[in-house]
Amino acid sequence: MRINSVCILGGTGFIGRQIANRLANTPIQIKVLTRHRERNRHLLPIPNLQLFEANVHDPEHLQNHLEGVDAVINLVAILNEGRKPGQRFEDIHVHLVEKLLVACRESGVKRLLHMSALGADPEGPSRYQQTKGEGERMALAAHNRDLAVTVFKPSVVFGPADTFLNTFAGMLKLAPMMPLPTPGARFQPVYVDDVAAAFEATLEHRDSFGQTYELGGPHIYTLEALVRYVAELLELRRAIIGLPDSLSRLQGRLLQHFPGKPYTLDNYLSTQVDNVCQHNALPDLGIHPTALEAVAPGYLGGTRTRYRYDEWRREAGRDN
Numbered sequence: 001m002r003i004n005s006v007c008i009l010g011g012t013g014f015i016g017r018q019i020a021n022r023l024a025n026t027p028i029q030i031k032v033l034t035r036h037r038e039r040n041r042h043l044l045p046i047p048n049l050q051l052f053e054a055n056v057h058d059p060e061h062l063q064n065h066l067e068g069v070d071a072v073i074n075l076v077a078i079l080n081e082g083r084k085p086g087q088r089f090e091d092i093h094v095h096l097v098e099k100l101l102v103a104c105r106e107s108g109v110k111r112l113l114h115m116s117a118l119g120a121d122p123e124g125p126s127r128y129q130q131t132k133g134e135g136e137r138m139a140l141a142a143h144n145r146d147l148a149v150t151v152f153k154p155s156v157v158f159g160p161a162d163t164f165l166n167t168f169a170g171m172l173k174l175a176p177m178m179p180l181p182t183p184g185a186r187f188q189p190v191y192v193d194d195v196a197a198a199f200e201a202t203l204e205h206r207d208s209f210g211q212t213y214e215l216g217g218p219h220i221y222t223l224e225a226l227v228r229y230v231a232e233l234l235e236l237r238r239a240i241i242g243l244p245d246s247l248s249r250l251q252g253r254l255l256q257h258f259p260g261k262p263y264t265l266d267n268y269l270s271t272q273v274d275n276v277c278q279h280n281a282l283p284d285l286g287i288h289p290t291a292l293e294a295v296a297p298g299y300l301g302g303t304r305t306r307y308r309y310d311e312w313r314r315e316a317g318r319d320n
Helices: 014-023 038-041 061-068 089-107 125-142 165-174 192-202 222-232 245-255 265-270 296-300 304-317
Strands: 005-009 030-032 049-053 071-074 111-115 148-154 176-181 212-215 238-243
Touching: 005 014, 005 245, 014 030, 014 222, 030 038, 030 125, 038 049, 061 089, 071 089, 089 125, 111 125, 125 148, 125 212, 125 265, 148 192, 165 222, 176 222, 192 212, 222 238, 222 296
Parallel strands: 005 030, 005 071, 030 049, 071 111, 111 148, 148 212, 176 238
Antiparallel strands: none
16 A cells, blocks of 8 residues: 555654654655644744644544545543543543544545554453553554554653653652552553654555554563662662552552643553553564663663763664
């Protein structure tokens, strides 16, 4: 299948920017939809990229912007619900997918790459997992000869602008002690550029049509091990106290009412399912999974750690 144009929903986000940068090295024309064009003008220097202001939740807006587009990449998701209309899990993970599938059919889009998540399951313990699972199910059910669908299920994604390791880094800098909920929760962090490479590798390949790909890094960590590693990179001595299950649940109930929702009951429920791959598809796609330790020191490390990281890069011949 030859793809000449792609529309990215969620293209201004952490993963979307990386995918856009990868596709910019191809002849493909990239259209990114955003509610706030002026806030995202920094994307405009990316070759072959056009930025359009649009409300993707408006079916008419969505269909109009998909006219003449060969493929759509849907990355829109939330980890926590907002209080305003349109900010519920169902609005983002289910209803938007419904509208997108209709718009693809009406506008003649022939390819859909849909971002789900590890643990997504209509029967999962959290509303995040349930709604992500329902959206994934709907996207795959829409796969047919007119619309080729591929689904991706990454573990937590890391990279210089991530909201995972950077969040813990910010918390560790604020206080000498961190009460850590669900310290034994297991994750398989995957590098953002590996995720972007998977999207690029499958975009035009028929073997990926109708397939679901789990994406993870080369190693599995507990949450406590990850937080301790971040503290080490920051060169901070912190008391990290793993909370038992009852206190982890209580922390979710309490902190979900704080500004910014640093942790919620739904977050707690999500950690009851290991965030690891049954089968990591990256090697199948010709992508060697990047280790966390090869990247995180470059953006999280303290002065000495960054110096050691730069030395390692020079020794590896990667400073060019």
